[in-house]
Amino acid sequence: MTNLLKNPLTFFSIIILSILLILAIFPSQIAPMDPQKANYDALRSPPSRDHIMGTDYVGRDIASRVIYGVRTTLIIAFSAVILSKTIGFAWGLASGYFGGWFDLVTQRIVEIMLSIPSLILALLLLASLGSGKITVIIAIAVGGIAGTVRIIRSSVLSIKNMPYVEAAKAMGVHPIIIISRHIAPQCTAPLLVVASASLGSAIFAEAALSFLGLGITPNEPTWGSMMAVVAENYLRPLWWIAVFPGIALTLTIMAFNLIGDELRDRLDPKLKGEIKD
Amino acid sequence: MKSKYKLLDVKNLRTAFNVEGKDVTVVNDISFNLSPGEIVGLVGESGCGKSVTALSLMGLVPDPPGKILGGEIFLEGKDLLKFSESDMEKVRGKEMGMIFQEPMTSLNPVLTIGKQITEILELHQDMSSKEAINEAIELLKLVGLTDPELRINDYPHKLSGGQRQRIMIAIALSCKPKILIADEPTTALDVTIQAQILELIQKLSNELGTSVILITHNLGILARYAHKINVMYAGHLIESGTTDQIFYNPKHPYTAGLLNSVPRLDLDPNIELPTIKGEVPNLAEFNEGCIFKARCPNPTNDCKDGKSEMGLIEVEPGHLVDKCCINCK
Amino acid sequence: MLSIPTLIGVSILIFFFMRILPGDVVDAMVTDETGALVFTDEQVESIEESLGLNRPLHIQYLGWMKDVVTGDLGYSFWTKVSVGEHVRRRAPMTLEIAGLSLIISWIIGLPVGILAAINRNSTKDYISRGVVILFLAIPSFYAALGFLIFFVLLFTWRPPVEVIFFWQNPIQSLYVALPAAVAIGTGMAAVVARMARSSILEVIREDYVRTAKSKGLTKRTIINRHVLKNALIPVITISGLQFGNLLSGAIAVEAALSIPGLGALLAQGLADRDWMIIQNLVLIFAFLFILINLLVDIIYSLIDPRIRYD
Numbered sequence: 001m002t003n004l005l006k007n008p009l010t011f012f013s014i015i016i017l018s019i020l021l022i023l024a025i026f027p028s029q030i031a032p033m034d035p036q037k038a039n040y041d042a043l044r045s046p047p048s049r050d051h052i053m054g055t056d057y058v059g060r061d062i063a064s065r066v067i068y069g070v071r072t073t074l075i076i077a078f079s080a081v082i083l084s085k086t087i088g089f090a091w092g093l094a095s096g097y098f099g100g101w102f103d104l105v106t107q108r109i110v111e112i113m114l115s116i117p118s119l120i121l122a123l124l125l126l127a128s129l130g131s132g133k134i135t136v137i138i139a140i141a142v143g144g145i146a147g148t149v150r151i152i153r154s155s156v157l158s159i160k161n162m163p164y165v166e167a168a169k170a171m172g173v174h175p176i177i178i179i180s181r182h183i184a185p186q187c188t189a190p191l192l193v194v195a196s197a198s199l200g201s202a203i204f205a206e207a208a209l210s211f212l213g214l215g216i217t218p219n220e221p222t223w224g225s226m227m228a229v230v231a232e233n234y235l236r237p238l239w240w241i242a243v244f245p246g247i248a249l250t251l252t253i254m255a256f257n258l259i260g261d262e263l264r265d266r267l268d269p270k271l272k273g274e275i276k277d
Numbered sequence: 278m279k280s281k282y283k284l285l286d287v288k289n290l291r292t293a294f295n296v297e298g299k300d301v302t303v304v305n306d307i308s309f310n311l312s313p314g315e316i317v318g319l320v321g322e323s324g325c326g327k328s329v330t331a332l333s334l335m336g337l338v339p340d341p342p343g344k345i346l347g348g349e350i351f352l353e354g355k356d357l358l359k360f361s362e363s364d365m366e367k368v369r370g371k372e373m374g375m376i377f378q379e380p381m382t383s384l385n386p387v388l389t390i391g392k393q394i395t396e397i398l399e400l401h402q403d404m405s406s407k408e409a410i411n412e413a414i415e416l417l418k419l420v421g422l423t424d425p426e427l428r429i430n431d432y433p434h435k436l437s438g439g440q441r442q443r444i445m446i447a448i449a450l451s452c453k454p455k456i457l458i459a460d461e462p463t464t465a466l467d468v469t470i471q472a473q474i475l476e477l478i479q480k481l482s483n484e485l486g487t488s489v490i491l492i493t494h495n496l497g498i499l500a501r502y503a504h505k506i507n508v509m510y511a512g513h514l515i516e517s518g519t520t521d522q523i524f525y526n527p528k529h530p531y532t533a534g535l536l537n538s539v540p541r542l543d544l545d546p547n548i549e550l551p552t553i554k555g556e557v558p559n560l561a562e563f564n565e566g567c568i569f570k571a572r573c574p575n576p577t578n579d580c581k582d583g584k585s586e587m588g589l590i591e592v593e594p595g596h597l598v599d600k601c602c603i604n605c606k
Numbered sequence: 607m608l609s610i611p612t613l614i615g616v617s618i619l620i621f622f623f624m625r626i627l628p629g630d631v632v633d634a635m636v637t638d639e640t641g642a643l644v645f646t647d648e649q650v651e652s653i654e655e656s657l658g659l660n661r662p663l664h665i666q667y668l669g670w671m672k673d674v675v676t677g678d679l680g681y682s683f684w685t686k687v688s689v690g691e692h693v694r695r696r697a698p699m700t701l702e703i704a705g706l707s708l709i710i711s712w713i714i715g716l717p718v719g720i721l722a723a724i725n726r727n728s729t730k731d732y733i734s735r736g737v738v739i740l741f742l743a744i745p746s747f748y749a750a751l752g753f754l755i756f757f758v759l760l761f762t763w764r765p766p767v768e769v770i771f772f773w774q775n776p777i778q779s780l781y782v783a784l785p786a787a788v789a790i791g792t793g794m795a796a797v798v799a800r801m802a803r804s805s806i807l808e809v810i811r812e813d814y815v816r817t818a819k820s821k822g823l824t825k826r827t828i829i830n831r832h833v834l835k836n837a838l839i840p841v842i843t844i845s846g847l848q849f850g851n852l853l854s855g856a857i858a859v860e861a862a863l864s865i866p867g868l869g870a871l872l873a874q875g876l877a878d879r880d881w882m883i884i885q886n887l888v889l890i891f892a893f894l895f896i897l898i899n900l901l902v903d904i905i906y907s908l909i910d911p912r913i914r915y916d
Binding site for chain 3: 337
């Protein structure tokens with residue numbers, strides 16, 4: 001565990017993630033002001049001593065809005081990833097293990113879903129389901145299911161033919177037990193790898209969706225919607241309203257990407273060792 | 278025919294690999310030599326360091342994690358270990374050629390066979406591409422490949438393991454090097470093909486006068502094809518001599534054990550096959566004394582305590598054995 | 607060719623998401639933010655009829671498919687301009703941006719990846735890996751926004767909003783496409799660089815590279831002749847897969863830079879709940895993506911002789 005910290009990049013990302021976690025859990029203690037409060041005496045003001053990240057068009061403190069945005073972003077991203085990986089994992093296990101027409105149909109569906117870029121799929125869903133926290137989570141989650149199914153299914157296929165699985169089947173062990181005891185545990189490594197990669201893209205997706213005006217309701221502070229405000233008024237850009245949330249967004253995605261990389265480096269070689277048998 | 282001139286003289290070669298932070302010496306004080314036209318065998322079990330020895334001669338040890346710690350490799354009197362990389366590039370392929378254990382992965386899948394042969398000809402023989410192609414066809418004929426004119430334009434995946442190994446031999450011998458290093462050339466091939474490849478190597482060695490270092494774990498091969506044999510164990514050279522000396526008069530318990538453990542048709546089928554007790558030591562943890570002490574059938578007290586020294590001594594002309602195990606017998 | 611059934615499947619999926627999911631198609635169009643109807647009931651009914659929404663579902667789907675196949679992409683509900691016309695005007699710009707992004711990603715990404723691999727674990731390698739990690743994380747629309755802000759503030763630049771076709775005026779056209787292409791391309795360059803580096807490092811360990819070295823070939827020859835061709839195969843594959851990200855990125859980037867391309871059209875259509883636009887444009891995007899992946903397969907088979915004989 002300690003050599004996890006030796007890699008400076010991993011160390012850096014763990015620090016960032018810890019900071020994000022604290023900001024997400026205790027925004028009110030850390031944020032200097034109420035993110036919704038309009039300060040009429042400081043409209044559109046650039047970064048200053050009173051407002052280190054400046055204020056927006058209705059005088060709301062950007063720094064506070066960025067801090068509150070952490071919680072929103074993380075909740076949506078984590079919920080979407082948990083949802084999509086759970087469904088994908090179960091579906092992939094079933095499809096790989098049981099085979100037959102179910103597997104064939106699954107493969108076709110996966111192929112079709114992977115033909116539409118995930119963000120566009122999310123946009124499509126949001127257009128029909130309407131905006132709101134739950135629908136955004138669902139929209140982002142749906143984009144991540146197909147990839148998971150494909151990866152888990154291929155893991156299952158390589159494990160399914162192992163002698164110990166065949167032995168269990170021959171002994172009449174119930175499929176559910178075979179799956180949960182022999183197959184699923186060996187699929188957790190690829191699941192973690194795919195989940196950590198998805199977190200980064202879920203965070204990006206949430207930001208892109210809010211940027212396009214399709215995210216959660218406009219009043220809650222999200223980084224994407226803050227950047228959208230500047231894009232709309234580009235002739236006289238109040239740069240601080242977009243730059244600071246963007247930095248927060250970049251750092252967050254970077255931290256999750258790095259953790260994902262580290263996980264993949266650690267789990268992949270071991271994974272190869274397990275399956276090669 | 279065979280002169281006493283030492284074409285290749287390896288002295289006290291030591292190569293190590295960095296394993297989890299520690300340098301582990303996998304080729305430990307190896308010395309042997311090669312005369313023109315000789316076929317010298319290097320034998321030992323998997324992991325004894327024979328392949329790394331071969332790679333060290335060619336300067337192909339991957340660095341990192343490997344590095345040559347010391348010793349001298351005299352090729353026609355010049356120490357290769359003092360050569361710069363560009364000097365070594367002139368030696369590889371031209372003075373020394375090498376074939377490897379895995380013919381299936383040793384050829385580049387996206388280049389034609391022809392290209393992989395002509396490139397070495399154009400490099401060392403300064404041939405034009407037309408000359409090189411013709412020479413390549415001749416080489417393929419030499420190694421017994423059918424329809425060489427067609428093979429030139431084929432990609433490796435269309436050929437079998439045996440065919441690919443023949444091509445490797447053609448490539449290695451294309452510039453008429455003085456030495457061919459054959460690192461377990463037949464281990465990955467079918468038994469019937471093995472014999473063909475070995476016959477080919479012997480035939481070409483005789484025709485071209487090339488000396489061969491034949492690396493294998495199979496003593497039977499060496500009995501038939503090698504003039505001299507060097508026995509390696511866990512990175513050390515423990516016995517060295519002519520083929521007759523090794524087979525009829527093995528002095529090291531390991532050599533004797535190896536010879537005994539070969540299944541023979543004339544032995545009683547009901548008797549258990551003799552084996553050598555114990556296991557190869559973990560080189561990362563081994564520190565002192567005779568490398569074979571854990572498995573020696575009759576170790577002296579000094580040896581058991583790790584106090585005995587290793588080193589080769591001559592027990593009869595041309596026959597060298599590690600001195601610790603002589604004492605123990 | 608597997609792509610045609612896939613495309614049909616995609617169209618069914620799009621249709622499914624739009625019609626069958628909860629949320630009346632017309633509802634979103636005819637209500638304002640508070641949920642109040644802005645049209646009268648009769649008007650709502652006539653809208654439904656004009657969109658053909660009162661026909662059974664499978665008839666609607668087949669009708670749509672027939673229209674698409676004959677090239678009729680319907681009409682935008684709000685602007686009354688044919689979707690086909692919109693696409694004709696805007697597709698070239700988006701395709702230009704896509705092509706330019708791809709070129710940029712390779713021009714920047716490949717050298718960086720190759721250098722990092724050859725100088726493994728040196729300072730150059732660490733710096734380039736750090737830069738790559740940074741650019742992988744920067745969202746493309748943020749980069750685009752960043753350029754916009756930078757140029758507007760420092761040079762009082764105004765982003766061009768006209769549609770300029772490449773064949774009319776190549777320089778001007780590229781000028782419009784460049785900021786978006788750079789914003790998207792640098793992100794993709796990071797992906798290319800990373801893939802190239804790891805692919806080269808893997809290929810260098812292959813047996814055939816050791817064979818090449820044993821021939822006495824110089825390091826440069828080995829890299830150019832033996833390593834690169836093999837190492838580039840996965841890089842091409844990943845570029846093809848990245849095309850999906852490219853299309854998605856184009857939507858947000860075009861919106862950020864007010865570029866009149868397909869992405870902006872889709873963004874507008876989504877905001878307006880303009881179903882004809884949404885439906886057909888998503889289909890077009892999926893079609894482009896499938897097309898590119900098909901192209902990747904073809905290129906693949908040209909480079910790797912092992913594939914050709916399948």
